[in-house]
Amino acid sequence: MANHLFDFFRARLPGAGRTFIETADGRRITYGDLLARSARMANALVALGVKPGDRVAVQAEKSPAFLDLYLGCVRAGAAFLPLNTAYTPAEIEYFLGDAEPALFVCDPAKRAALEPVARARRVPAVETLGADETGTLADKCAAAATAFADVARAAGDIAAILYTSGTTGRSKGAMLTHENLRSNADTLTDYWRFGRDDVLIHALPVYHTHGLFVATNVILAAGASMIFLPKLDPDQILKLFARATSMMGVPTFYTRLLQHPGLTKEAAKGMRLFVSGSAPLLAETHREWQARTGHAILERYGMTETGMNTSNPYDGDRIAGTVGFPLPGVEIRVADPESGKLLPPETIGMLEVKGPNVFVGYWRMPEKTKAEFRPDGFFITGDLGKIDARGYVHIVGRGKDLIISGGFNVYPKEVESEIDALPGVVESAVIGVPHADFGEGVTAVVVMQKAAKLSEAEVLAALGQRLAKFKLPKRVIFVADLPRNTMGKVQKNVLRDQYGKLYQ
Ligand code: AMP
Numbered sequence: 001m002a003n004h005l006f007d008f009f010r011a012r013l014p015g016a017g018r019t020f021i022e023t024a025d026g027r028r029i030t031y032g033d034l035l036a037r038s039a040r041m042a043n044a045l046v047a048l049g050v051k052p053g054d055r056v057a058v059q060a061e062k063s064p065a066f067l068d069l070y071l072g073c074v075r076a077g078a079a080f081l082p083l084n085t086a087y088t089p090a091e092i093e094y095f096l097g098d099a100e101p102a103l104f105v106c107d108p109a110k111r112a113a114l115e116p117v118a119r120a121r122r123v124p125a126v127e128t129l130g131a132d133e134t135g136t137l138a139d140k141c142a143a144a145a146t147a148f149a150d151v152a153r154a155a156g157d158i159a160a161i162l163y164t165s166g167t168t169g170r171s172k173g174a175m176l177t178h179e180n181l182r183s184n185a186d187t188l189t190d191y192w193r194f195g196r197d198d199v200l201i202h203a204l205p206v207y208h209t210h211g212l213f214v215a216t217n218v219i220l221a222a223g224a225s226m227i228f229l230p231k232l233d234p235d236q237i238l239k240l241f242a243r244a245t246s247m248m249g250v251p252t253f254y255t256r257l258l259q260h261p262g263l264t265k266e267a268a269k270g271m272r273l274f275v276s277g278s279a280p281l282l283a284e285t286h287r288e289w290q291a292r293t294g295h296a297i298l299e300r301y302g303m304t305e306t307g308m309n310t311s312n313p314y315d316g317d318r319i320a321g322t323v324g325f326p327l328p329g330v331e332i333r334v335a336d337p338e339s340g341k342l343l344p345p346e347t348i349g350m351l352e353v354k355g356p357n358v359f360v361g362y363w364r365m366p367e368k369t370k371a372e373f374r375p376d377g378f379f380i381t382g383d384l385g386k387i388d389a390r391g392y393v394h395i396v397g398r399g400k401d402l403i404i405s406g407g408f409n410v411y412p413k414e415v416e417s418e419i420d421a422l423p424g425v426v427e428s429a430v431i432g433v434p435h436a437d438f439g440e441g442v443t444a445v446v447v448m449q450k451a452a453k454l455s456e457a458e459v460l461a462a463l464g465q466r467l468a469k470f471k472l473p474k475r476v477i478f479v480a481d482l483p484r485n486t487m488g489k490v491q492k493n494v495l496r497d498q499y500g501k502l503y504q
Pocket of ligand 1: 278301395397
């Protein structure tokens with residue numbers, strides 16, 4: 001039997017001398033290097049006692065060696081389990097206890113803090129890997145052979161476990177199969193027209209599905225190259241526009257780049273594609289970007305559990321405020337969140353998805369898995385949205401962000417869109433806060449442009465013209481910034497905690 005995912009990449013490899021990764025400090029990793037380096041890593045993993053089906057957990061900084069570890073796991077038949085670099089030792093302890101990995105890899109600087117945690121959780125092996133590719137695991141790779149017979153893996157075998165960001169409740173480990181990753185990479189490469197001459201600006205973290213599977217797997221499937229930046233750096237990214245072809249980013253990338261005076265049509269003329277996802281892109285950002293660069297950002301929608309589900313078209317209208325069409329082979333429907341009954345077009349409900357991209361379940365949580373799938377195999381995404389008459393999918397927010405005030409459903413996105421359209425408003429977040437009379441009180445948290453002046457009463461008066469009374473915020477709070485996580489998502493749970501006692 002073959003190795004389902006790695007064979008797919010192998011079959012599409014370009015010449016050994018072609019560039020796979022270029023680093024910010026000018027190092028070049030070729031496709032020939034990639035084969036040798038991932039083989040060394042697979043040999044090192046086997047020598048460390050990693051067996052097919054074992055988990056390999058890693059909390060390490062972004063580097064090409066991080067991807068060697070990913071591909072080494074795939075080749076050795078292990079499940080790759082990357083962890084957010086922001087997690088504290090206490091959080092890491094939870095993940096190690098839950099996943100029971102055969103090996104834990106961490107940054108050399110964190111070894112002293114993390115090794116006792118790993119030992120307490122009986123993880124048999126702990127190794128280190130630094131951003132500069134030093135560490136005990138790097139040493140073992142250097143001593144290992146550059147040939148490796150890939151372990152046989154079928155389409156349905158687990159290639160990776162990615163923990164969800166867990167903004168409510170415990171973080172869950174989404175089990176992704178070889179075919180989940182292969183099919184999504186294959187589809188996206190075609191849909192977004194990636195080819196060998198593409199050069200992708202990669203400034204995303206690699207522990208998250210966006211930077212790891214969307215970006216890296218597409219580049220591998222296309223035999224293209226990418227420029228690895230440790231983080232978002234607008235100056236550096238603008239310089240790279242001159243020799244890159246594409247960029248994948250979260251909305252924050254686009255808003256930050258828009259603040260740079262160097263962002264012009266001329267600067268972006270060699271680029272062919274800008275992709276945004278992981279959080280909603282403001283329609284305003286889409287319009288400003290198009291005006292400044294001449295490019296329509298292509299917005300897509302996906303999640304840890306499913307990889308990518310929808311995308312705006314490559315050719316055709318990329319419509320601001322929508323996430324486009326279901327990808328080929330992916331089915332999306334809108335259902336009543338309670339009954340599961342299908343809803344007609346243009347009606348807001350729960351988005352449900354089915355396809356080869358959809359994960360097989362949460363690690364060691366059969367009950368949770370069962371609760372999030374319909375009997376006919378559709379996964380209940382937790383995202384509320386609708387499909388319009390042209391077939392474009394719109395997301396109105398997470399189901400758990402829905403506000404129920406006085407018995408009426410209020411979709412935060414609808415109120416946010418009205419507030420965002422007011423002069424001087426940069427952005428807003430609308431949340432439900434416990435309220436003695438209404439159950440939840442609609443509450444708006446608003447960021448204004450520096451020079452702009454708008455009072456709470458003015459916002460309410462303007463909204464009063466446009467929205468039904470039950471949707472109107474009870475309070476409008478002005479802040480300098482909204483709290484965001486690294487993927488650019490507004491952390492409404494943080495806001496709900498912060499303003500939890502507003503009406504008491
Ligand atoms: P994650 O599992 O961290 O990738 O987060 C997935 C969630 O991010 C989805 O369930 C959506 O709520 C949100 N998301 C991803 N892409 C978009 C998008 N283009 N627009 C709005 N929300 C998005």
